[in-house]
């Protein structure tokens with residue numbers, strides 16, 4: 202695998218400097234400041250993706266969701282601004298796109314997932330034009346807001362949701378409710394359609410029932426079993442595959458959530474499961490075949506909701522396992538599948554859907570989580586971004602604060 206290339210050795214190598222990779226890296230360095238740890242991350246910027254829903258709804262500034270990667274990487278880490286390209290897990294080696302090779306004692310894979318825009322015919326060329334938008338891109342979220350405000354004469358708006366798994370399963374309907382509430386407040390006659398490849402508003406039945414009532418209240422027309430396959434931007438037509446064949450719907454505004462899959466370099470490797478995701482144990486997050494490999498965040502096979510909220514509960518498990526191996530620290534814990542989806546059901550209320558593996562409903566507050574509340578809107582807008590930058594990315598375990606000093 203080396204082909205005469207330089208091999209760099211590190212105790213821990215982390216693939217990905219997103220939410221999951223940074224949380225693990227920061228937490229390890231807080232526990233062991235002299236740890237030899239490297240992060241492989243090609244991007245020069247880091248995005249607070251959960252903020253894009255609010256940007257698309259005109260409730261957050263786009264710029265506040267992006268920071269230079271160099272500013273969010275913890276001190277003491279070695280940064281390879283490069284992309285992971287292939288594994289040689291039997292020899293604990295990783296090759297990078299530049300051709301360099303990293304050798305590790307432990308590997309943490311946190312490379313996120315791939316947005317498959319080009320699996321929808323005609324979509325890549327029309328995105329950002331002809332009324333076609335998506336909150337899944339930093340540059341396009343403001344276009345969602347501009348289209349929403351631009352429907353001054355009414356019209357037809359479609360919001361699409363692909364097959365699961367995707368990151369933030371609620372993102373399509375969150376965008377829809379923020380726009381629908383705006384149109385209602387301004388008395389605009391916009392016919393709203395929700396085209397979902399799946400058969401229900403949400404994967405957890407208790408929340409799905411509560412969301413049915415929200416959809417009914419807005420008068421939204423649902424089209425279940427509808428999977429977007431083609432977009433003709435100039436003609437403003439969206440084509441869906443359905444059980445009964447193809448159906449084409451007209452639109453003035455189309456918000457698309459793209460199909461999603463595991464990154465190619467994971468999918469094409471021996472570390473993937475059949476579906477292409479990094480094959481880890483759902484509780485320990487340790488690779489099922491390679492004991493010195495861990496994975497967390499959106500790239501793994503665990504059947505939880507792919508969210509930053511899940512990362513918040515996953516990274517302490519991975520960090521405890523690594524510290525147990527490195528320093529014989531306390532026995533590691535287990536990840537219980539926690540995920541959360543702050544559903545922006547209006548422009549000032551949120552239904553904070555929280556759940557664990559197998560659809561178990563949980564709540565961080567002593568209240569019914571299916572009830573939309575104003576204080577949870579405030580959390581989504583103010584508290585969660587603060588927690589993201591200052592708690593999760595700093596590797597602080599919210600449930601077990603350690604109050605140790607840290608470098609900035």
Ligand SMILES: Cc1cc2nc3c(=O)[nH]c(=O)nc-3n(C[C@H](O)[C@H](O)[C@H](O)COP(=O)(O)OP(=O)(O)OC[C@H]3O[C@@H](n4cnc5c(N)ncnc54)[C@H](O)[C@@H]3O)c2cc1C
Nearest residue numbers: 217219220221250251284285312313369498499508509510
């Ligand atoms: C519109 C939208 C709304 C969302 N809303 C919410 C929400 O309300 N609540 C919530 O909890 N979550 C939400 N999420 C999901 C959340 O952002 C993700 O689940 C979270 O970022 C996952 O973290 P991650 O580190 O696994 O992936 P990411 O944060 O995406 O990071 C992956 C990193 O890996 C890097 N990478 C990619 N390929 C390679 C490679 N080959 N080598 C090295 N590095 C690589 C990428 O550049 C990236 O920096 C939302 C996401 C979107 C898009």
